[in-house]
Amino acid sequence: MIVAEQKPIKEILEMVKDYNKILVLGCKGCVTVCNVGGSKEAAILASTLKIAARKTNKKIEVEEHTLERQCDPEYVDEVKDMIDDYDAIISIACGVGPQFLSERYPSARIFPGVNTKFMGGAVEHGMWSERCAGCGTCVVHHFGGLCPIARCSKSLLNGPCGGSSDGKCEISQDVDCIWDIIVRKMTELGRLEELLEFMPPKSWITARDGGPRRLIREELVI
Amino acid sequence: MSDNFKPKIVAFYCSNCASSAANVADGMDKALPDNVKMVQVPCTGRIEILHLLKPFEEGADGVYVAGCQEDSCQYVTGITKAAKRVAYVKNTLEQLDIEPERINIYNLSAGKGQAFVDVALEMNDRVRELGPVLSE
Ligand code: SF4
Numbered sequence: 001m002i003v004a005e006q007k008p009i010k011e012i013l014e015m016v017k018d019y020n021k022i023l024v025l026g027c028k029g030c031v032t033v034c035n036v037g038g039s040k041e042a043a044i045l046a047s048t049l050k051i052a053a054r055k056t057n058k059k060i061e062v063e064e065h066t067l068e069r070q071c072d073p074e075y076v077d078e079v080k081d082m083i084d085d086y087d088a089i090i091s092i093a094c095g096v097g098p099q100f101l102s103e104r105y106p107s108a109r110i111f112p113g114v115n116t117k118f119m120g121g122a123v124e125h126g127m128w129s130e131r132c133a134g135c136g137t138c139v140v141h142h143f144g145g146l147c148p149i150a151r152c153s154k155s156l157l158n159g160p161c162g163g164s165s166d167g168k169c170e171i172s173q174d175v176d177c178i179w180d181i182i183v184r185k186m187t188e189l190g191r192l193e194e195l196l197e198f199m200p201p202k203s204w205i206t207a208r209d210g211g212p213r214r215l216i217r218e219e220l221v222i
Numbered sequence: 223m224s225d226n227f228k229p230k231i232v233a234f235y236c237s238n239c240a241s242s243a244a245n246v247a248d249g250m251d252k253a254l255p256d257n258v259k260m261v262q263v264p265c266t267g268r269i270e271i272l273h274l275l276k277p278f279e280e281g282a283d284g285v286y287v288a289g290c291q292e293d294s295c296q297y298v299t300g301i302t303k304a305a306k307r308v309a310y311v312k313n314t315l316e317q318l319d320i321e322p323e324r325i326n327i328y329n330l331s332a333g334k335g336q337a338f339v340d341v342a343l344e345m346n347d348r349v350r351e352l353g354p355v356l357s358e
């Protein structure tokens with residue numbers, strides 16, 4: 001899933017300080033699963049904005065609504081009859097949401113309510129961890145199913161580096177060295193030899209370095 | 223704060239320890255302040271962040287949760303979850319420049335009726351001192 005976290009309330013308040021009719025727009029996709037942008041969180045943010053207004057004696061109206069997804073035009077269309085009723089929309093979807101909304105409703109004032117962090121998963125309840133950097137050419141099968149691009153601080157394909165120490169990455173004691181994990185796993189599996197094979201430099205054309213990406217699947221295009 | 227300020231306080235209490243304490247308090251004829259609105263929940267673990275925010279949105283000056291001791295929660299982790307949510311709301315209030323002391327959580331033991339009344343009185347005093355949420 002795409003993992004995001006809520007922006008600091010002060011930042012959100014600053015963004016919408018000149019607006020009195022606000023719509024908090026949630027998304028039932030990834031951000032619902034990572035508990036930051038679903039209907040529950042839309043209600044929490046709406047309530048928080050109302051408390052802020054109470055504190056500052058400001059009259060505002062805040063409503064909340066949650067779309068199936070904000071990354072599909074058909075769902076973004078759903079709010080077409082509501083959007084003009086608001087001076088400001090706070091999208092709490094990942095960064096795709098505010099953009100799809102801004103493209104569909106060019107004159108609406110759309111603000112991002114969350115900071116989009118990474119592609120990953122829940123490793124524990126309330127704890128998420130990065131797993132994929134969207135490099136466009138997946139190679140995890142060479143590394144025991146673990147991604148050194150997203151999970152090694154230097155994205156090394158021939159690791160570990162000299163900074164690996166006691167299973168931790170040199171950047172921080174809080175960061176596991178994925179190469180330590182890869183080597184241990186491959187050793188346990190009796191496949192360590194596979195790691196001796198030199199991995200040539202990866203082409204980053206399919207990653208962000210190749211510029212903004214898009215995908216066309218002719219068989220789906222109508 | 224002016225002497226006649228009567229804060230609006232909402233209290234959530236669980237149907238186990240805190241409720242038993244409430245019954246004892248009742249039996250002892252210990253009166254709660256009439257400005258404390260009591261909301262009984264099956265377990266404090268059921269209290270969501272939104273439940274704690276809503277009273278502030280709708281005019282409350284203080285909110286508190288009365289639940290079990292951490293090691294005697296009927297549902298094991300209910301009170302621990304509630305404590306984390308209260309901490310979250312304290313942080314939210316702080317970001318809104320509202321005193322985080324306006325929300326609190328208390329661990330009560332079954333049967334301690336006096337304590338049940340005492341926390342209500344303590345919150346009442348505390349919020350009276352802080353005054354209304356609105357900044358003048
Ligand atoms: S190799 Fe590329 S596509 Fe595969 S998990 Fe890593 S970053 Fe993602």
Ligand code: SF4
Binds near residue numbers: 155161168169171178
């Ligand atoms: S210590 Fe490990 S994770 Fe960190 S940069 Fe070196 S190989 Fe990568």
